[in-house]
Amino acid sequence: MSGIDTLPPLRAVIAEHGLSARKSLGQNFLLDLNLTAKIARQAGDLTQCDVLEIGPGPGGLTRGLLAQGARHVLAIEKDARCLPALEEIAAAYPGRLEVLNADALAVDPLTHLTPPIRIAANLPYNVGTELLVRWLTPPEWPPFWQSLTLMFQREVAERIVAQPGSKAYGRLAILAQWRADAYIAMSLPPGAFTPPPKVSSAVVHLTALPEPRFPADPAKLEKVVARAFNQRRKMLRAALKGMAPDIEDRLIAAGIAPTDRAETVDLERFCALARLM
Ligand code: SAM
Secondary structure, three states: OOHHHOOOOHHHHHHHOOOOHHHHHOOOEOOHHHHHHHHHHHHOOOOOEEEEEEOOOHHHHHHHHHOOOEEEEEEOOOOOHHHHHHHHHHHHHHOOOOEOOOOOOOOOHHOOOOOOOOEOOOOOHHHHHHHHHHHHHHOOOOOOOOEEEEEHHHHHHHHHHHOOOOOOOOOOHHHHHEEEEEEEEEOOOOHHHOOOOOOOHHHEEEOOOOOOOOOOOHHHHHHHHHHHHOOOOEEEEHHOOOOOOOOOHHHHHOOOOOOOOOHHOOOHHHHHHHHHO
């Protein structure tokens, strides 16, 4: 036997290393290895890839990623209590798992990784959203990653994949869909986690497009979209007032009625407007 088969069940790992879940670190663990294998499969073909995993905890998803054949996994975990459990996994997969005890928001993982790179994580939701926005707004496109497979609160997952006309549609949908294909790959009830969180979760898979879906300057698009959705109930001529004296003309030139509200405007027209700013 090799790899995952030689490792103990996750409940035993948690008991042995005293990994009682800490709320302050957003710890809701996945202990069902069939489930973590399924999530790892959503990340695509890993055999030729390095995988960046943020927040491995006791290592359920890490084991899934390695069992799926990931060439190399870099796992960044803030909680030092998890390190012995992760070292056991590293020993079962010699040379394929590197563990960094660090805050993922404070380190640059790139020096540890060789492209192609995929990212997979079950992270606390606040850290996940912050990292997602960072990964979606790099200084240059295409980014260093090929795909992101990330667990989110169901409501956040819906905001990422939302279409115009829905309540969930906003800045996050535009940011994600402008330069990536995004879909909800799996839904998970609270009971899938130990301890169970209050709300349902979902895994979102994003694939980086080689270039943006429509041309636009990232900073201008970001600014227009932030303003537009900041006052999402207002008509755009009011919400964007102050951005330009002739904002109504620019809206019309972009194919947007000045009386439209942000949530009805699709990505293509937001990009057209950004090009006129
Ligand atoms: N991936 C594991 C699983 O699925 O069972 C653990 C998931 S738990 C929701 C989130 C993990 O992220 C915890 O192990 C926690 O210690 C870790 N974590 C929280 N904040 C972090 C940060 N800023 N950087 C790295 N890891 C972090």
